[in-house]
Amino acid sequence: MGARVLLVGMGAREHAVAWKLTQSPDVEEVFVAPGNAGTAQIATNVPIDPKDIDSLIEAANDLKIDFYLATMDDPQPLGLVDRLRERGLPCYGPTAAAAQIEASKAWSKQFMVDHGITTAIHRTFRDHNDAVAYVESLPDAPIVVKASGLAAGKGALVCDDREGALLALDTIMIKRAFGTAGDQVVIEERLQGWETSTHAICDGETAVLTPSATDYKRALTGDRGLNTGGMGAYSPSIDVTTALSKAIEQEVVKPTIEGMAALGSPFNGTLYPGLMITDRGNYVLEYNARLGDPEAQVLMARLNSDLFTICRAAAEGGLSSVDISWSKEPAVGVVIASGGYPREYTTGHLIDGLDKIDEDVQVFHAGTALTPKGVVTNGGRVLTVVARGPTLAAARAKAYENAQFIRFEGAYMRSDIAEIEEIR
Numbered sequence: 111m112g113a114r115v116l117l118v119g120m121g122a123r124e125h126a127v128a129w130k131l132t133q134s135p136d137v138e139e140v141f142v143a144p145g146n147a148g149t150a151q152i153a154t155n156v157p158i159d160p161k162d163i164d165s166l167i168e169a170a171n172d173l174k175i176d177f178y179l180a181t182m183d184d185p186q187p188l189g190l191v192d193r194l195r196e197r198g199l200p201c202y203g204p205t206a207a208a209a210q211i212e213a214s215k216a217w218s219k220q221f222m223v224d225h226g227i228t229t230a231i232h233r234t235f236r237d238h239n240d241a242v243a244y245v246e247s248l249p250d251a252p253i254v255v256k257a258s259g260l261a262a263g264k265g266a267l268v269c270d271d272r273e274g275a276l277l278a279l280d281t282i283m284i285k286r287a288f289g290t291a292g293d294q295v296v297i298e299e300r301l302q303g304w305e306t307s308t309h310a311i312c313d314g315e316t317a318v319l320t321p322s323a324t325d326y327k328r329a330l331t332g333d334r335g336l337n338t339g340g341m342g343a344y345s346p347s348i349d350v351t352t353a354l355s356k357a358i359e360q361e362v363v364k365p366t367i368e369g370m371a372a373l374g375s376p377f378n379g380t381l382y383p384g385l386m387i388t389d390r391g392n393y394v395l396e397y398n399a400r401l402g403d404p405e406a407q408v409l410m411a412r413l414n415s416d417l418f419t420i421c422r423a424a425a426e427g428g429l430s431s432v433d434i435s436w437s438k439e440p441a442v443g444v445v446i447a448s449g450g451y452p453r454e455y456t457t458g459h460l461i462d463g464l465d466k467i468d469e470d471v472q473v474f475h476a477g478t479a480l481t482p483k484g485v486v487t488n489g490g491r492v493l494t495v496v497a498r499g500p501t502l503a504a505a506r507a508k509a510y511e512n513a514q515f516i517r518f519e520g521a522y523m524r525s526d527i528a529e530i531e532e533i534r
């Protein structure tokens with residue numbers, strides 16, 4: 111009998127992971143809480159909110175779940191892994207203590223300082239007056255103010271000057287724009303450089319880097335518009351050389367894993383640090399303790415090995431004994447979003463063209479719902495169309511050719527995902 115695996119989330123990332131898991135001969139059934147119209151086609155959706163840990167535990171029990179694979183950020187700081195492990199359930203994902211590395215920027219900054227991991231100079235505050243006094247004592251220069259807690263990727267306010275930083279403190283600590291995530295703030299120097307990120311599969315002791323992947327955060331073509339969860343991705347990244355990847359492994363991933371183990375909170379799960387590469391060195395901006403979305407969609411498309419075997423080995427501390435192989439073919443993922451995202455948008459629009467997609471192209475659902483009239487839009491990011499090809503250009507062409515088939519009112523996609531003009 112194969113395993114019954116639980117995922118929590120409703121994005122294209124969860125659909126991609128579910129898709130990969132269903133290819134494993136050792137997986138009997140995948141359950142996704144709450145899932146979307148795409149996961150419903152290959153797995154069983156369980157209508158539970160990702161933050162409702164009590165109901166997730168109950169469902170794991172009722173559904174006879176054998177394994178939990180963490181993909182999204184919300185449940186782990188609330189102790190889902192701790193409570194499932196208490197019940198003897200193997201989990202790939204961090205405990206609440208280890209998940210602090212993402213859930214508290216104040217904590218993770220101190221962790222980096224303590225473990226010699228390069229990060230921007232910073233101070234942490236709980237009191238608004240103290241934070242204001244500190245900003246006023248600084249030279250009138252660019253500065254970054256961050257809500258310490260989870261703020262759906264929106265909690266970092268990059269400011270040009272002191273006045274902007276004071277405004278940011280007001281937004282976070284007085285207006286409470288990010289709720290309790292703003293109980294504490296991190297104030298740090300603004301770095302100059304270019305950004306990249308890394309994903310590492312971790313078993314508490316061993317960390318194995320995945321191939322590189324680049325996401326496109328801005329809403330509009332040409333890197334314009336607001337920041338979003340990610341409008342597309344490709345892998346491998348053109349600007350991440352083997353030397354840079356090795357440096358990140360040695361300077362960031364390895365000391366992080368060793369540091370967490372030394373603290374008695376070994377990190378199990380996917381570690382996904384975001385970095386700024388500068389003339390002064392490779393700086394960690396933040397850690398995520400999960401898979402990126404849409405990076406997961408292109409990484410899953412390139413993974414040749416059995417995802418369940420890898421995650422089960424990692425859950426048991428045996429990652430060093432598994433081989434992880436990736437396709438040499440690049441993958442490109444194009445997100446199709448609702449017009450207006452990440453601001454206001456409408457939902458409930460019928461999605462056409464899903465039946466026209468090439469067999470070797472994947473359409474991973476995010477904000478979709480199944481209704482009697484068919485699959486309709488139900489969120490900001492609606493679908494990710496993912497294609498592989500012998501070259502990046504071929505993968506890109508295939509992804510866009512197929513994305514054109516998909517129609518719904520207000521559909522929007524960037525036209526420049528994986529359009530590589532210059533090599534850094």
Ligand code: AMP
Nearest residue numbers: 230254266268298299300301384395396
């Ligand atoms: P974070 O949530 O900490 O990754 O920050 C979100 C975004 O804010 C990053 O992807 C950067 O674009 C920007 N950012 C964060 N910290 C800094 C910094 N110290 N200097 C410059 N930009 C930053």
Ligand code: GLY
Nearest residue numbers: 325340402403404
């Ligand atoms: N792709 C950005 C994120 O998942 O945070």
